Amino acid sequence: MQSDIYNPRRHVGIHAEHISNVSSNDFPGHYPDEDNSWNLDLFRKKLQVKVNKLSQRSIQFDLVGVDASIANAFRRILIAEVPTIAIEHVYVWDNTSVIQDEVLAQRIGLVPLNVDPSYFEFKSASQEQATDRNTLVFRLDVTCTRKPKAAAARGAKKAEPEPEEIYNHSLVTSGDLTWEPQGEQNEVFASNPPRPTNENIVLAKLRPGQALSMELHAIKGVGKEHAKWSPVATATYRLLPLVILNPEKPVPPQHAEKFQKCFSPGVIDIDPVTKAVSVNEENLRNETMSREVLRHKELEGCVALRRVRDFFIFHIESEGPYAPENLLPESIKILKQKISTIRSAAEQLQVEIEGEPAVEGDVEMAEA
Amino acid sequence: MADPATKKIKVLRGAAPDLSAATFQIVDESHTIGNALRWMIMKNPKVEFCGYSVPHPSENHLNIRIQMYDNLSALQALITALNDLDSLCETIEDAYDTSLKNDQIERWDEKC
Numbered sequence: 001m002q003s004d005i006y007n008p009r010r011h012v013g014i015h016a017e018h019i020s021n022v023s024s025n026d027f028p029g030h031y032p033d034e035d036n037s038w039n040l041d042l043f044r045k046k047l048q049v050k051v052n053k054l055s056q057r058s059i060q061f062d063l064v065g066v067d068a069s070i071a072n073a074f075r076r077i078l079i080a081e082v083p084t085i086a087i088e089h090v091y092v093w094d095n096t097s098v099i100q101d102e103v104l105a106q107r108i109g110l111v112p113l114n115v116d117p118s119y120f121e122f123k124s125a126s127q128e129q130a131t132d133r134n135t136l137v138f139r140l141d142v143t144c145t146r147k148p149k150a151a152a153a154r155g156a157k158k159a160e161p162e163p164e165e166i167y168n169h170s171l172v173t174s175g176d177l178t179w180e181p182q183g184e185q186n187e188v189f190a191s192n193p194p195r196p197t198n199e200n201i202v203l204a205k206l207r208p209g210q211a212l213s214m215e216l217h218a219i220k221g222v223g224k225e226h227a228k229w230s231p232v233a234t235a236t237y238r239l240l241p242l243v244i245l246n247p248e249k250p251v252p253p254q255h256a257e258k259f260q261k262c263f264s265p266g267v268i269d270i271d272p273v274t275k276a277v278s279v280n281e282e283n284l285r286n287e288t289m290s291r292e293v294l295r296h297k298e299l300e301g302c303v304a305l306r307r308v309r310d311f312f313i314f315h316i317e318s319e320g321p322y323a324p325e326n327l328l329p330e331s332i333k334i335l336k337q338k339i340s341t342i343r344s345a346a347e348q349l350q351v352e353i354e355g356e357p358a359v360e361g362d363v364e365m366a367e368a
Numbered sequence: 369m370a371d372p373a374t375k376k377i378k379v380l381r382g383a384a385p386d387l388s389a390a391t392f393q394i395v396d397e398s399h400t401i402g403n404a405l406r407w408m409i410m411k412n413p414k415v416e417f418c419g420y421s422v423p424h425p426s427e428n429h430l431n432i433r434i435q436m437y438d439n440l441s442a443l444q445a446l447i448t449a450l451n452d453l454d455s456l457c458e459t460i461e462d463a464y465d466t467s468l469k470n471d472q473i474e475r476w477d478e479k480c
Contacts (some may be wrong), residue, residue, distance in 0.1 A: 049467045051464070
């Protein structure tokens, strides 16, 4: 399979001022005498998924053998359609800080929460009654005061004191959000009480005498409505870069180091004796495709830059309740839900059309 | 039309009476499913043409045009493609789970 990535049909050409062979060509009729129609067994054989790197916040994996439209569907769903919980309604009882109610509410909404959304239902309309199945309640009650002994403890120090030294609660952070369990939520979330994934996000700054008192309602939503419901910080893919040396025209030994410097570190190896250059297959994926090599006259024709059209290197950073390795399965689940909704609608349409007698105009048509 | 608000798919005006060429309008969907579906429909050798568009970014629907050879049903091609797309998803999920379980993964500690 590794050598298969050098099949020129899979390549996108990268040139100094343009790119070539961008569109996929795996359709019936594109190549004469080739089938290219959908074949699940063949797809299963060619598909390669390999998880490379995993941390508690991010994952990097290869998805090989699918069309860009499929890879892009997963990426789009990850950003915009995997649900999470975020604060949507803010009821302000008191806000004497310098930050305005609406600005503070916006900041609070963006705080990622650690709550598993599968327990919750969507709260469809804003008039709908809030229940323990669609709403989480948080409180934010903070008052800033002076530390009584702070001035004395500082003694004769001349420098301006830090606010934290002389005031209590001069910073309001996401850690100050306190969860108020409703109904059966106490039992459901007993093992993992709802709280922000990061407790150190600064929401506001206070001075003595200023106070915040508000009730916050978090509901389930998706990223296409507002980015605060997006479960990922980033979900991106890029195509595997290829550097193909021209055997007809080797890199001149006196330019070997210059050639190496045209690429990302580790991509090009130089033989210490013969000064012959070679591509390091393992580090090849780190290449940034800067195209620097195409700017130098003396290196012209020595190398071709390509990308593999169906080799997607995914990088997903989780920001919210999902473990990074669970994000792709979640997006697949949502894509399958979409498919099944459309399929049942299409099947119903088919029944409606076939059920009626075949006379002119039996097809149900809408105004365009 | 029973209830246009709840209808997921409708056939737009101008479709062939035998539905061998038709434009379907799918509501509440976007490029996410549109492009994937177009690709899968184009993998069908009986399809003469398939294209999709989202006519306006603030209108939440997409149009997908299918034209068939041999007077076959475009709606049937749509349903077939949906089934194939579903099995594609399953295949990818299986492969991903297998990789997560069996492959050697570089695990690292990311600071918050």
